[in-house]
Amino acid sequence: MNLIPVTLITGFLGSGKTTLLNHLVCQPELADSLVIINEFGEMALDHMLVAHSTENLIMEMSSGCLCCTIRHDLVKTLRDITWRFARNGQRQFQRVIIETTGLADPAPIIHTLMSHPEILSKYRLDGIVTTIDLATGMNTLDQHQEAIKQAAVADALLLTKADLASEVQRHALLQRLNSINPAATRWEVTNGEISAQHVLNLGLFATTDKTPDVQRWLNEEAYAAGADSHAHHHNHDHNHDVNRHDDRIHAFCYSFAEPISDEVLTAWLETMTAFVGSNILRVKGILNIEGNPRPVVIHGVQHIFHPPVTLPAWPSEDRHSRLVFITQEVGRAMIEKTFAPFRQIQPKPQETIA
Numbered sequence: 001m002n003l004i005p006v007t008l009i010t011g012f013l014g015s016g017k018t019t020l021l022n023h024l025v026c027q028p029e030l031a032d033s034l035v036i037i038n039e040f041g042e043m044a045l046d047h048m049l050v051a052h053s054t055e056n057l058i059m060e061m062s063s064g065c066l067c068c069t070i071r072h073d074l075v076k077t078l079r080d081i082t083w084r085f086a087r088n089g090q091r092q093f094q095r096v097i098i099e100t101t102g103l104a105d106p107a108p109i110i111h112t113l114m115s116h117p118e119i120l121s122k123y124r125l126d127g128i129v130t131t132i133d134l135a136t137g138m139n140t141l142d143q144h145q146e147a148i149k150q151a152a153v154a155d156a157l158l159l160t161k162a163d164l165a166s167e168v169q170r171h172a173l174l175q176r177l178n179s180i181n182p183a184a185t186r187w188e189v190t191n192g193e194i195s196a197q198h199v200l201n202l203g204l205f206a207t208t209d210k211t212p213d214v215q216r217w218l219n220e221e222a223y224a225a226g227a228d229s230h231a232h233h234h235n236h237d238h239n240h241d242v243n244r245h246d247d248r249i250h251a252f253c254y255s256f257a258e259p260i261s262d263e264v265l266t267a268w269l270e271t272m273t274a275f276v277g278s279n280i281l282r283v284k285g286i287l288n289i290e291g292n293p294r295p296v297v298i299h300g301v302q303h304i305f306h307p308p309v310t311l312p313a314w315p316s317e318d319r320h321s322r323l324v325f326i327t328q329e330v331g332r333a334m335i336e337k338t339f340a341p342f343r344q345i346q347p348k349p350q351e352t353i354a
């Protein structure tokens, strides 16, 4: 069954989401998208500012913020649009774009998209796109934890308003994003101008007829070899302000050689999520499961994991299990600790940490 791809566009207040959306929906690749705009407050205006080529494919949800009060509305909306936006029994759209409010914490929204049975039966999360204002982004990250989360969960980071930023501001923000989310692809965007193809098909199962591009999806090379980017940030950024909120953000790759059994995987994930689940912003991984010649991929946000999926083949000769983590306050050592009791019952406890 063809699941409808959903793209989540997030980014702090005024960072350029609506400007971006306006450019995106004019492009042929997105002409058949249904756009859901979540606005907050009395004056819901954004939906009037988006000039979609097919005007009736825009809807607003403005009775609250998607990440708090109206998560159930999101489920209901996604359930209902397939018949509300249908003509002669034919669905009028092929994909969905959701623009969140600037203050939204993206984690609960991603949760809902990844875990609600009614959503999973019809939709797949195709990617998370986050806009960050190059001129004011640094200050925003200092002040707002939501902005850090928005940057941390992104598959693609769109750096907006380059025309308003100095080279110093630009450089500092890029450095900072290295520590928050080293693996996301980055594009500089002025006045929302970006090709739709850069923000589409960002997920693992972008096209069902092709072998999934695990290398691109995991992008483990971006997580500095052997380092937790949190520590990296501390060691090398001498102008670093210790009070910044993202001192608590860690991005690292955890890797081990020995195959693990299905049971151990389940038990470990349960333990890990019970202890540190709410601090895991995002985890993705490819795993070597005992007795299975093919790799299994998992990904999750906080304590919700997608059901593991077996891929047709390993992407390379490397048979290590590799997991990339973006967490809040949880470093590699803590993740290792949650795994330690299970490793003792593994046949060959020899570890290599990437």
Ligand SMILES: Nc1nc2c(ncn2[C@@H]2O[C@H](COP(=O)(O)OP(=O)(O)OP(=O)(O)O)[C@@H](O)[C@H]2O)c(=O)[nH]1
Pocket: 011, 012, 013, 014, 015, 016, 017, 018, 019, 020, 046, 101, 102, 160, 161, 162, 163, 164, 189, 190, 191, 192
């Ligand atoms: N100079 C400049 N202005 C931009 C750029 N991108 C967006 N803007 C302006 O920034 C302002 C905010 O942009 P929006 O697209 O409304 O931002 P938003 O993220 O949707 O804002 P909220 O809905 O408040 O969260 C608008 O006045 C845009 O015209 C850019 O690249 N350069």
